[in-house]
Amino acid sequence: MPVGEQRIVRRLPSWSALVGAVLFYCLSFTPSLLPGPWLLQAAAGAITAFFGYGLGAFFGMVARRCGLLPSPAVRRAGWWLLAVVGGGSVVAITAWSVRRQGDLRRAVGLDPRIGWWQWALVLPVALLLGALLVLAARGVRLGTRTLREVLGRAVPGWAAAAGAAALAVVLVTGFVQGFLLRALLGAAERGAALTDRSTSPGTVRPELPTLSGSPESHESWDSLGKKGRDFVGRAPTAAQISAFTGRPAKDPVRAYVGLRSGEGVGLTDPERVLKERALRAVAELDRAGGFQRKVLALLVGPTPDNPLRTVITDGRAPGSPVWRPVYQDGRTVRFAQQTSDFTVPDAPRPQPRVVYLQNGSDPVVWWEPALIWSRPAWLNGQRAHDVSPTMRWYPLVTFWQVTFDLTASEAVPDGHGHRYRRMPIEAWARIVPPDGWTPQDTERLVAYLGEQP
Template identity: 35%
Template sequence: MRKLVVTDPSETSAPRRSWIPAPRRSPENNVVPRRRMVRCRLSVTGFGLSAVFYCLSFTPSLLPRPWFLQGVVAGLTGAIGYAVGTAIGALVRLRWWPSRRVERIAWRLLFALLPVLILVFLWLGTRWQRELRVRLGMQPQQEYDALRTVGISLLTFGVLLLIARLLRLAAHGIARLLGRLVPESAAYCAGFLVVTMLGYGAFDGLLMGNLYTTADRSAALTDSGTGRGVVQPATTLRSGAPQSLISWDSLGRQGRNFVARVPSVEQLSAFNGRPASEPIRLYAGLASAEDVQGRAALLVREMDRTGAFGRAVVAVFTPTGTGWVDNDVTSSLEYMYGGDTALVSMQYSYLPSSISFAVDRTKVTEAAAALITAVHDRWAAMPVTARPKLLIFGESLGTYGTEKTFGTAERMVEGADGILLEGPTFANPIHRQLTEGREPGSTVWDPHYAGLPIEFASRASELRELTGRQPKVVYMQNSSDPVVWWNPSLLWHRPGWLRGERGPDVTPDMHWYPVVTFWQTTVDLIFANKVPVGHGHVYKSSTVDGWAAVAPPVGWTVADTVRLRALLDH
């Protein structure tokens, strides 16, 4: 057989040019990798950073966490760590592609160290949680279900990873379809944008929209009920009574609680040692009038009907999202003044404060402005010598509505005889300005402010030691209250309350870690009301110290404060 002789070697040695770009080659074997729609391999950098985030999630935060929520936090932060680590690994491979041998060594190290690290942090996390419960005056739990914590964390991590893989698969599929029409890079960018927009639309429109609708309907059904032991008042001094301009049925569940659960004249007299008056309590529910202006005007007419402006104290309460007002807050003022009080409040939503804060803050702003303005205008029209004390109270979302009503700290000081705000949120504009303008050397959690008669207290007992001028505005903010300290910037920024000296009930073992601390504090919000008085978002009887600082009755002493707090606590 004759051999074929090639006369021009360049014809065989020169590669054939093609308009198709050459795919990326692996530096280890110089073999063109085959593109796959689904890749089952995990990223070593992602897995490594996920392990770090996972372990850090067991560090303590503001409040103790139950085992199942610890599992959710661990799985969630681990998944975020994996996403960040995978992105970092992808950026590194743009400049340097590690060999298979390097990857194998990294995986072996992870598999060798990770079990030990998890066991160590499980043990440390159990100890930290016990110490935190003791610090907050809670009974220590002797047993923590570490096995189920790990199980829930792995389940959470797996579900989130599966969702991420499905979204990436969808993006690759769209990119392959578009790749027939446009360049590959443009196709993948378009696929990513399409999946992102569709995912956001599904999350915001379908999931969040339906959740909001369901929550609103559920809250509306709850609002139509009546609490156990709550009955329609017979006295003319309450909204919902037969003689009232506001019907009992229109008050809503929290409104009925507000007007019915009032200390009796006998209880008030026994505490003060002298005859007491029948307290006035007035409330307007969402069904009491068509809009906030109508409800505010209706309440002012109720105040005129009951003679509210003839009392020693008129107090306006901006409630939380559901319309709830803490009965310890209202009762404490009535005990202090022997029932010579008129307390007024108005509902603006069915939903809890957390949901109202997230989806629509305008409702609390409009309601607070309408009621405070209506009562203030009626009060300001009276002769100065005949006016009662005008007090204003807000808690949680109610503090936000109160601040937005006045606009500036100066107007708050001038707008009433006393304002008491408990558990302000990160969105409160005046609170933020005052904190940023605090005296040098004072802490974020207990700032000192010398410009105006405004006082901050991280512990209620601090207010008993005030000297000098009487404050007209008091902020009560427990140093372990996640409602006060939660902020989206916790994702990437170390907060001032975790710098230097810590608050009195913040464990020194708590430190800031990117992403991790944000989710820990977010979970703390769920249990903010499940701790003893004076910690978390529980103020209750400590409000007595706030009222005593802002508007003490004549002759009121620290001993009276201690005695009233003991009465309310029991």
């Protein structure tokens, strides 16, 4: 192997690359939506620093190509400055993150105390992961250079360079989207499904045809997963509802499609899989008789690609925040995170009624690729009560922060992250209250459901 090719992998990092890595590593510790475990923060720091390393290396290369080379004395001073200031900043920001995590945990109702010994491991683990990412990137560069030399024997130099560059772009894009991003999103999904194949004590397969997983359902009991089995297996009967309300009632309709729904149909593309699940959910709701009921409304923790929500949010009244938009004076649609949000604005609401429940700190609601290059509206102006006032948007950095937040979106108390327990009860009471229903009835129902396993 030529010496030049060996140096691609073995050479020491440049000053500009390390400056970029240090800067982005420090930015990765700035406040995000949710607190996270130390290992997650180490991974976030490593990946963010890796991108900073790449940007710094790029600008350093441009400077060298332009002949902007400092004198040896200046270079030595720069290395000393980086060692002292950069090294000190990395250690200080890692130590400071313990306090920052405590503040985030306190904001969502968790014990702010965390173990120092765990967070002492953040820096060494981040260094190891970052080094592995740099080695992988250098391996890609070495491979593309080798390919360019091989192609150069058969095609003009410009064509060989273009082909090698195209391959590098494909490999890097595939690495980011197919490995880093997909791995993180997969971790978030797996984190929510660690006990997916288990069943909570006291939960049994329903017999009512209006419930998914029943003998008449298109969805098998096993395919629902733990969350789905809890959702349908604990559904009250008409008799139980009547005993609570003192009025005649119908058996509830509960349709659910699990992560393992439709296994064996041969779909591998994520978008097609999601579309198939959505179609199965609609079919199951139709089978159970959901479309024959008078009320079908409530949307909990919607994602940014929800087209109806996008139209409503974009058409909100001037001055209303994106996390609680006011649309057409609240006549038809309202957004809420807390009970008090239902009175914003204080205007009458005729039927039909639609309610979106979205927590200000829910990364499922706010994650989108546009975070890479544009400041999100939910960080502008008035913020939701559980979003840190010190959180700032940084290109690329905030995208990775919210991506990592996805993996911990349910590891917080009710009313934060992607945890919605009480508010759906409040929402239904606002959307379609039974005759004579009072706030005391809502509290009684909340207490009753809170006693259930």
